[in-house]
Amino acid sequence: MTTMTMTGDAAMASPQDAPLRPPAPGAAFSHDTQAPLAAPQPGLAASSSTNADAEWLRKVFKAILPPILGLALLIGIWYVGTAGADARIPGPGKTWEAAVALFSDPFYREGPNDQGIGWNVLASLQRVAIGFGIAAAVGIPLGFLIGRFATLSAMVNPIISLLRPVSPLAWLPIGLLVFQRADPAATWTIFICSIWPMILNTAQGVSRVPQDYLNVARVLNLSEWKIFTKILFPSVLPYMLTGIRLSIGTAWLVIVAAEMLTGGVGIGFWVWDEWNNLKVEHIIIAIFVIGIVGLILEQCLVLLAKRFTYETR
Amino acid sequence: MKKIVQIENVGQTFDTKNGKFVALRDVNLDIREGEFVTLIGHSGCGKSTLLNLIAGLTKPSSGSMLCDGREIAGPGPERAVVFQNHSLLPWLTCYDNVYLGVERVFGGKEGKARLKERTHAAMALVGLSHAEIKYPHEISGGMKQRVGIARALAMEPKILLMDEPFGALDALTRANLQDELMKIMAATGATTVMVTHDVDEAVLLSDRVVMLTNGPAATIGEILDVKLEHPRNRLALANDPHFVECRAAILEFLYQKQLKKAA
Numbered sequence: 194m195t196t197m198t199m200t201g202d203a204a205m206a207s208p209q210d211a212p213l214r215p216p217a218p219g220a221a222f223s224h225d226t227q228a229p230l231a232a233p234q235p236g237l238a239a240s241s242s243t244n245a246d247a248e249w250l251r252k253v254f255k256a257i258l259p260p261i262l263g264l265a266l267l268i269g270i271w272y273v274g275t276a277g278a279d280a281r282i283p284g285p286g287k288t289w290e291a292a293v294a295l296f297s298d299p300f301y302r303e304g305p306n307d308q309g310i311g312w313n314v315l316a317s318l319q320r321v322a323i324g325f326g327i328a329a330a331v332g333i334p335l336g337f338l339i340g341r342f343a344t345l346s347a348m349v350n351p352i353i354s355l356l357r358p359v360s361p362l363a364w365l366p367i368g369l370l371v372f373q374r375a376d377p378a379a380t381w382t383i384f385i386c387s388i389w390p391m392i393l394n395t396a397q398g399v400s401r402v403p404q405d406y407l408n409v410a411r412v413l414n415l416s417e418w419k420i421f422t423k424i425l426f427p428s429v430l431p432y433m434l435t436g437i438r439l440s441i442g443t444a445w446l447v448i449v450a451a452e453m454l455t456g457g458v459g460i461g462f463w464v465w466d467e468w469n470n471l472k473v474e475h476i477i478i479a480i481f482v483i484g485i486v487g488l489i490l491e492q493c494l495v496l497l498a499k500r501f502t503y504e505t506r
Numbered sequence: 507m508k509k510i511v512q513i514e515n516v517g518q519t520f521d522t523k524n525g526k527f528v529a530l531r532d533v534n535l536d537i538r539e540g541e542f543v544t545l546i547g548h549s550g551c552g553k554s555t556l557l558n559l560i561a562g563l564t565k566p567s568s569g570s571m572l573c574d575g576r577e578i579a580g581p582g583p584e585r586a587v588v589f590q591n592h593s594l595l596p597w598l599t600c601y602d603n604v605y606l607g608v609e610r611v612f613g614g615k616e617g618k619a620r621l622k623e624r625t626h627a628a629m630a631l632v633g634l635s636h637a638e639i640k641y642p643h644e645i646s647g648g649m650k651q652r653v654g655i656a657r658a659l660a661m662e663p664k665i666l667l668m669d670e671p672f673g674a675l676d677a678l679t680r681a682n683l684q685d686e687l688m689k690i691m692a693a694t695g696a697t698t699v700m701v702t703h704d705v706d707e708a709v710l711l712s713d714r715v716v717m718l719t720n721g722p723a724a725t726i727g728e729i730l731d732v733k734l735e736h737p738r739n740r741l742a743l744a745n746d747p748h749f750v751e752c753r754a755a756i757l758e759f760l761y762q763k764q765l766k767k768a769a
Contacts, residue, residue, distance in 0.1 A: 405593040408563055411581040413607045413661070423606060427597040503596035503643065 283474040291474040308458055314482060316458040320376075320451075321444045324383025328440060331384075332391035333433060339392065340399025340429075353389060361386040361447040365454060375455035382451045383444045390439035398432025399425065427503075434498040441494060445487045510665050510697050511537040511560055516569030518555055528723040529555050533569070535716060535726060537665065542691060542698045544708040546756065547718030547727075548764065553701045554590075554669055556718070560699060561587050561667050574664055583611045586658035588668040592650040594642040600653045601638035604628050604660050611661045628660035629653075631690060648679040652686070659694060668700040672707070681740065684710060692737055705760070709752045710740060717759045727764065730755055 268285050275284035283291075299311030339346045364385045368378030402425060410420045452461025460483060467475040518530040529552045537543055545553040558564045559571060562581040571578040573585060581587075586607075594603045605625045612621055629635050632652040642650055651671055658666055672680040684707060691698065691711075702708050708715045712732050719727040732752050734743065743749040 405589060405591060406595060408581075408587070408589070409593050409595070411563060412561065412583065412585075412587045413610050414582050415606070415610060419606075419610070423595065423598070427595070503641075 288474045313463040317460040324380040328388040332388040336392045336395025340396035357389045379451040387440035387444040391436040394436030398429035438494040507538040512572040516566045519567040541713040544712040551718045552724040583661040584664045586663035590670045592654040628656040632656040666698045
């Protein structure tokens with residue numbers, strides 16, 4: 194049998210029962226009752242289709258116009274603020290030129306300290322992926338255990354409350370001391386900072402599994418494995434994905450700071466390097482790149498979470 | 507007739523912040539094979555508590571409960587429950603929701619083809635063959651409740667326990683489902699205990715109506731035998747003297763003997 198059929202399939206199933214459209218002539222007639230009966234039919238059809246087009250265009254404008262205006266405003270302020278001859282921060286024009294030059298060759302390699310921005314971003318993403326991956330592998334099962342066993346929860350909760358608010362960078366020296374190398378220390382920092390949201394959200398999800406579903410499990414006398422796969426896991430999944438989303442966000446925040454301190458290749462290190470080179474326009478580009486990558490990561494996970502959220506009623 | 511469930515001197519006490527709360531006391535009731543029993547009473551009188559005890563979801567504080575001669579130690583598929591809020595798993599299709607129970611009960615001794623057959627048959631019994639591939643959120647409340655009934659019946663329980671199954675539905679859907687349920691009962695002959703607060707529903711469906719006194723410390727007040735032939739027709743019954751009599755007896759019990767003080 195299909196073990197994990199999720200809502201995505203439902204979307205494919207539903208058209209079968211979609212209400213039948215009324216036949217076309219009737220629809221055209223009811224569409225415009227004020228039109229004289231003698232109105233030529235082709236004209237009517239054409240005008241209704243342009244109406245639909247206009248409606249669609251209006252919707253698109255409504256959706257994309259405000260964000261574009263906001264961005265334009267930001268660039269405008271940036272432009273005005275950096276317009277003076279003695280401005281220390283480069284304006285949009287200068288930054289754009291630098292960005293074009295930079296992105297025309299993002300993947301070059303000239304020694305360990307001079308690599309393209311593409312390599313730097315990928316190096317950071319790799320660190321985040323490793324640190325976050327280990328955090329997920331540890332945090333999610335731990336969250337399940339904490340959610341399931343009240344004693345464990347009572348044991349671990351004070352520790353979590355104590356450690357969670359600690360700044361990521363406070364963990365870095367511990368990592369350096371233990372691993373003796375910069376790279377695993379950065380990964381360690383990502384790990385320790387991104388593990389908390391996953392533990393807490395997973396645990397919360399487990400403790401919020403509706404009692405009704407657990408009663409169903411009891412009446413059907415389901416095995417522990419079935420309870421886990423059919424009830425626990427699907428109902429915790431949305432909470433888990435929220436935890437993952439928060440974790441990735443934190444990880445991406447932390448990596449820049451960690452790399453600034455540890456060096457090597459990576460977007461954080463690159464920012465620091467460009468600061469030492471006094472290429473301020475590159476720092477601004479890096480800020481945009483970091484923001485955009487973070488946004489993409491977040492959106493991917495939002496999409497994923499939507500896929501696995503069920504209407505419960 | 508064979509007794510499916512025997513309830514002897516059962517009491518239920520809950521520990522609350524304000525000390526002990528006696529929900530039920532001295533409940534004695536036998537449920538015979540093939541009969542349809544409804545539990546009726548004012549809200550808070552412990553009818554659902556009693557049903558949960560039969561289901562095994564809670565354990566009695568005192569007394570003994572037997573199902574088919576054996577002590578009820580916990581919930582199990584031989585006492586299938588239809589929950590008030592349907593409790594279908596939203597991530598499974600209607601078919602898979604029913605299959606989950608079928609697989610658990612018959613998976614050990616029957617092949618996959620037979621399990622599928624059983625699931626299809628249960629969906630057909632409640633008239634929802636066309637909705638098998640739908641998810642619970644895609645169907646109406648009445649349909650969800652029918653899937654709940656299908657899930658319970660597909661496990662071929664010794665007894666079917668229904669906790670206000672139609673309580674959340676509108677009057678028309680409810681009447682439809684009552685008729686539907688009567689047909690299903692005629693077809694399967696399942697022993698059923700149903701909790702309700704609807705007097706007409708109780709008389710229409712039951713062989714016996716068990717009336718509970720008001721809580722706290724509720725117990726069985728009266729038991730009314732409804733001696734009406736099956737199959738029953740709601741339109742014909744409206745003027746049937748025995749139907750009217752039964753209805754009046756329950757109303758009298760609920761609104762004169764057990765009038766609930768305004769809360």
